[in-house]
Structures are given as C-alpha cells and as structure tokens.
Amino acid sequence: MPMPTSIRRQDSERAISLGAMAALVAALLVPGVLGASRLAQAHGVAGASDAAVGGLTACSTNSGKALYNCVADVLDTMSNQIEIPQAPEAQRSLHTAATRLRAAVNKVQALSAITQCQAVIAGAIRQVVAAGTGNGKGLSKIAGVLAQAARLIQSKG
Numbered sequence: 001m002p003m004p005t006s007i008r009r010q011d012s013e014r015a016i017s018l019g020a021m022a023a024l025v026a027a028l029l030v031p032g033v034l035g036a037s038r039l040a041q042a043h044g045v046a047g048a049s050d051a052a053v054g055g056l057t058a059c060s061t062n063s064g065k066a067l068y069n070c071v072a073d074v075l076d077t078m079s080n081q082i083e084i085p086q087a088p089e090a091q092r093s094l095h096t097a098a099t100r101l102r103a104a105v106n107k108v109q110a111l112s113a114i115t116q117c118q119a120v121i122a123g124a125i126r127q128v129v130a131a132g133t134g135n136g137k138g139l140s141k142i143a144g145v146l147a148q149a150a151r152l153i154q155s156k157g
Contacts, residue, residue, distance in 0.1 A: 045138030048081035052145045056152055063156045068110045071149050072101035075117075078145065084124075086133040090142060093120035097146075107157035114150045118143060 052074050059070035079094035093116070100113035121143045125136035 045082045045084065046141055048078045049138075049141035049145050051081070052078040053148060056145070056148050060152055060156065065105070067153065067156055068101045068104045071110075071114075071153065072098040074145075075101070075149070078142070082138070082142070084138060086128050086131070087124035087139060090121055090124045090139060093117045094142070107153060110153045110157055111150060114146055114153065118146045118150070121146065 055074035055077065056071065059067060059074060062070050075094045075098040079091050079098070082091060084090050097113045097117035100116075101110055104110040104113060121139055125139045125143070128134045128136050128139065
C-alpha cells in the first residue's frame with residue numbers, strides 16, 4: 001500500500017536534516033583532526049631535533065673525518081624522522097648536507113655543507129611564515145641543530 005505524500009515528505013525532510021547535521025559535524029571535526037595532524041608533525045620535528053642534539057653531543061668525542069661522518073649520520077636520521085609538507089626542501093637539504101659531509105675532506109668543506117643547508121632552512125622559514133602555512137618553529141629547531149653542528153665542526157673539525 002503506497003504511503004501518503006505527507007509521510008514521504010517528512011521522511012525526505014528528516015533525511016535532509018540528518019545529512020545537514022552530518023555535514024555540520026564533519027565541518028567541525030575536520031579542522032580539529034587537521035590541527036592534531038599538524039601538532040603531531042610539530043612534535044615529530046621537535047622530537048627529532050632533540051634527538052639530533054643528543055646525537056651531536058655524542059659526536060663531540062670525534063674529530064676530523066670521523067666527526068663529519070658522525071654529524072652526517074645525525075642529519076640523515078633527523079631528516080628521516082621529520083615530515084614538513086609545507087617545506088619539503090628542508091628534508092632534502094638535510095640529506096644533501098649529510099652526503100656532502102661524508103664527502104668532505106677538511107673543515108672548510110664540512111662547514112660549507114652545513115652553511116648551504118642553513119641557507120635552505122632559513123629560506124624555508126621565510127617562505128612558510130610569508131605563506132601563512134605555519135610559524136616556522138619546527139624549522140627553527142632544525143636551524144638550531146645545524147648551528148650546533150657548525151659550532152662542533154668549527155671547534156673539533
């Protein structure tokens with residue numbers, strides 16, 4: 001037996017209302033989920049940079065080529081642990097610096113590898129801040145690790 005038109009209309013309105021509520025809930029939840037994802041990425045960078053500082057401290061017992069290789073391992077490890085979608089060049093520059101450090105045969109070459117990476121990171125910080133996609137704190141922590149690596153190479157390289 002067919003349903004009266006008014007009942008079908010009520011069911012249709014109820015379905016539309018439920019759909020609108022679902023859309024509203026999704027609109028409220030998605031920014032929170034994305035914010036949590038960005039927070040997790042920031043903690044990932046912070047954790048990776050903190051571990052890198054510890055790694056550099058361990059590297060301080062070395063000098064010369066052994067030091068360059070140790071610092072390269074620290075930079076590679078940090079690069080593998082981070083993800084900065086708004087600045088992918090940061091991760092690539094860390095790998096490039098590590099490769100150049102392993103190839104370095106003197107302090108000048110080793111410092112050059114770090115300095116070039118620092119320039120890329122500084123540019124990425126400016127880009128992220130200018131685009132409004134972040135505040136650059138994670139990248140600033142990476143810059144701090146690079147500064148410590150440069151000081152270590154300068155003093156023990």
